[in-house]
Amino acid sequence: MDNGPYNIDAGEIQTALARLSKLEQTKSAFISIAAHELKTPLTLVRGYAAILGERLHGRPDADELAGLVAGILRGAQRLGEIIDDMIDVASIEAQSLELNLEPLSLETLVDLAVKEALAGAPERQVRILVGDLSSMPHIIGDAQRLHQALVKIISNGIKYTPDGGRIDISGRLLYVDGAQSDVLVELAVADTGIGIPQEELEWIFEKFYRVGDITLHSTSKSRFKGAGPGLGLTIARGIIEAHGGIIWAESPGYDETCCPGSTFHIILPLQQGSSPARTRYLVQSGLLRTSGE
Ligand SMILES: Nc1ncnc2c1ncn2[C@@H]1O[C@H](COP(=O)(O)OP(=O)(O)OP(=O)(O)O)[C@@H](O)[C@H]1O
Ligand SMILES: [Mg+2]
Structure with a gap:
């Protein structure tokens, strides 16, 4: 036949x-x-x-x-x-990223990353508000690499948000249901920028991928919508996954006039040797609880 x-x-x-x-x-x-x-x-x-x-x-x-x-x-x-x-x-x-692991304060990590992202865009008028992270536990990670990942995500928030907009960074603890010692931390970086088309929320993590017609973008590291090579999120995801964590983006869609915003979620396990596959499974299966639940 x-x-x-x-x-x-x-x-x-x-x-x-x-x-x-x-x-x-x-x-x-x-x-x-x-x-x-x-x-x-x-x-x-x-x-x-x-x-x-x-x-x-x-x-x-x-x-x-x-x-x-x-x-x-x-x-x-x-x-x-x-x-x-x-x-x-x-x-x-090549999976050859080497990590120098040590206990790290999430509050300090976020603080330093915000400072560097703002220093890289002195001409931009985007406010960054960081929630209280003082009670978050230390995580075991590579300070330099996690700093690099956070700077890339926060810098994107600044770059794709018009002047007058804001970025909110918040954190919370997540527990595996029935196993209170199995803890993960979640960081959310939410901007009030141009947003991301629903069908491209995964593609943006691919290397050299940029949303929209790339010939229309001006090239700049920090200017509003200034395009870069499209490597930032690939590196950020690689670093988070090397720590056993996961990162994904959420956005109602892309609209340069209404600016619906985008939120990047990062989940890092406290338990060493945990894999991104396990973290993803815990998130998708609904097994995670916040402290109030
Ligand atoms: N916060 C955001 N809001 C809207 N779009 C975003 C946001 N972050 C990333 N994007 C989209 O995802 C694409 C990929 O992001 P990525 O950081 O990998 O590349 P880039 O910022 O263009 O360049 P690079 O980071 O290499 O300098 C961006 O070009 C942009 O289209
Ligand atoms: Mg970028």
């Missing part, structure tokens, strides 16, 4: 899947090689620009030239950040 286009045998599907997986590996290897190859010439640009800056002293046009050198160094700095993000994505995909 001829099934037309549906007449595909299992062997063909296997071959196609193997090809897809090979392509994905090639893509990851490309990102890693490209990033490492870009690092060397970038070091040269930084080095020569710094020498140029030092040689300006005493010249009549020193101030004007110093401005140009500062521009080169700013560009090189941003390029360096993008290359570092590419290297991080490659090591997340």
